[in-house]
Amino acid sequence: MSEPIFKRLTLIGLGLIGSSLARRAMQHPTGARRIAGEIVACDSSGLACDRVRVLGIADRVEPDATLAVRDADCVVLCVPVGALGDVAARIMPHLAPGAILSDVGSTKQSMLREIEPILRADVALVPGHPLAGTEYSGPDAGFSTLFENRWCLLTPPEGTDPGAVARVAAMWNECGARSREMDAAHHDRVLAIVSHLPHLLAFTICGTADDLADETRSEVLEFAATGFRDFTRIAASDPVMWRDIFLNNREALLEMLARFTEDAQAMARAIRWGDDAFIVDRIERGRAIRRSLIELNQA
Numbered sequence: 001m002s003e004p005i006f007k008r009l010t011l012i013g014l015g016l017i018g019s020s021l022a023r024r025a026m027q028h029p030t031g032a033r034r035i036a037g038e039i040v041a042c043d044s045s046g047l048a049c050d051r052v053r054v055l056g057i058a059d060r061v062e063p064d065a066t067l068a069v070r071d072a073d074c075v076v077l078c079v080p081v082g083a084l085g086d087v088a089a090r091i092m093p094h095l096a097p098g099a100i101l102s103d104v105g106s107t108k109q110s111m112l113r114e115i116e117p118i119l120r121a122d123v124a125l126v127p128g129h130p131l132a133g134t135e136y137s138g139p140d141a142g143f144s145t146l147f148e149n150r151w152c153l154l155t156p157p158e159g160t161d162p163g164a165v166a167r168v169a170a171m172w173n174e175c176g177a178r179s180r181e182m183d184a185a186h187h188d189r190v191l192a193i194v195s196h197l198p199h200l201l202a203f204t205i206c207g208t209a210d211d212l213a214d215e216t217r218s219e220v221l222e223f224a225a226t227g228f229r230d231f232t233r234i235a236a237s238d239p240v241m242w243r244d245i246f247l248n249n250r251e252a253l254l255e256m257l258a259r260f261t262e263d264a265q266a267m268a269r270a271i272r273w274g275d276d277a278f279i280v281d282r283i284e285r286g287r288a289i290r291r292s293l294i295e296l297n298q299a
């Protein structure tokens, strides 16, 4: 049997993503390469640490991050993006020489801005972002198959040891994901349109509907059919996580919101003037995108 990818893997933040990675790393399917010889879990919430112990999804729980990273050859930060800089600064002096420091954060330029200036020369920084999730959070929300058939984007800064990048890619491949390297600025623009703007729209539309219900004292939400319900699933996501994403991808998100607003105004104009060709064209484009996504997922 081949060596595990990492001797000791430390996960900091055992919510949806961290606990899903922990669950997968604790499994040792026959024939598959082990992700780590030992999995150490660390979370600033005592409640989360207790749940990880009860669920048995790590070999060891160590609430002190400076102790949790000791002798780990890979540390993955799975905390909200607004906490990444502080956690990295705390653990940096305690990382083992040659260790890999990675993360799963949804924005990538902000983490590089905060961590590159404090990065030790003997530590390899391999930022990652698994494109998988749900609207739930916390250690109980995770599941070991979360990353299967999903992408994991890696945004290592120029000059990062390719061996370190390959080991992080191997970890995600063992989780069932495909990995791809990408420039951090490009990552943030792409995610602004496919993930951050849709969440912004979902939070906003739910707020608008709720205001309307208050104003009219009527049962707007009682009659919410499937269309609105689909928005509410996304809008149920964690407020701290999404506040941090919006503030840490400010420029790209505001650019996409401005483009969206222009396109929405064009649709409003077409509705006002009865431009049915324009309206049908926009709806057909939406349907075509949905069809091609379904085909991709079936491939």
Ligand SMILES: NC(=O)c1ccc[n+]([C@@H]2O[C@H](COP(=O)([O-])OP(=O)(O)OC[C@H]3O[C@@H](n4cnc5c(N)ncnc54)[C@H](O)[C@@H]3O)[C@@H](O)[C@H]2O)c1
Residues within 6 Å of the ligand: 012, 013, 014, 015, 016, 017, 018, 042, 043, 044, 045, 048, 078, 079, 080, 081, 083, 087, 104, 105, 106, 107, 129, 130, 131, 132, 133, 134, 135, 136, 137, 138, 139, 238, 241, 245
């Ligand atoms: N939820 C998703 O769909 C999704 C998908 C991909 C990536 N991400 C990214 O993954 C990261 C984690 O998201 P999640 O959904 O697992 O969140 P979560 O809220 O489920 O879990 C976050 C965990 O981090 C812990 N934490 C917060 N601050 C900490 C600190 N300073 N030190 C130690 N622990 C700390 C919390 O106690 C919590 O247990 C975020 O950066 C998010 O942007 C989320």
Ligand SMILES: O=C(O)C(=O)C[C@]1(C(=O)O)C=C[C@@H](O)C=C1
Residues within 6 Å of the ligand: 105, 106, 130, 131, 132, 133, 134, 135, 194, 195, 196, 234, 237
């Ligand atoms: O499926 C969901 O509920 C998600 O919100 C997952 C989702 C996304 O927008 O696709 C959310 C944030 C992440 O950074 C990656 C994935």
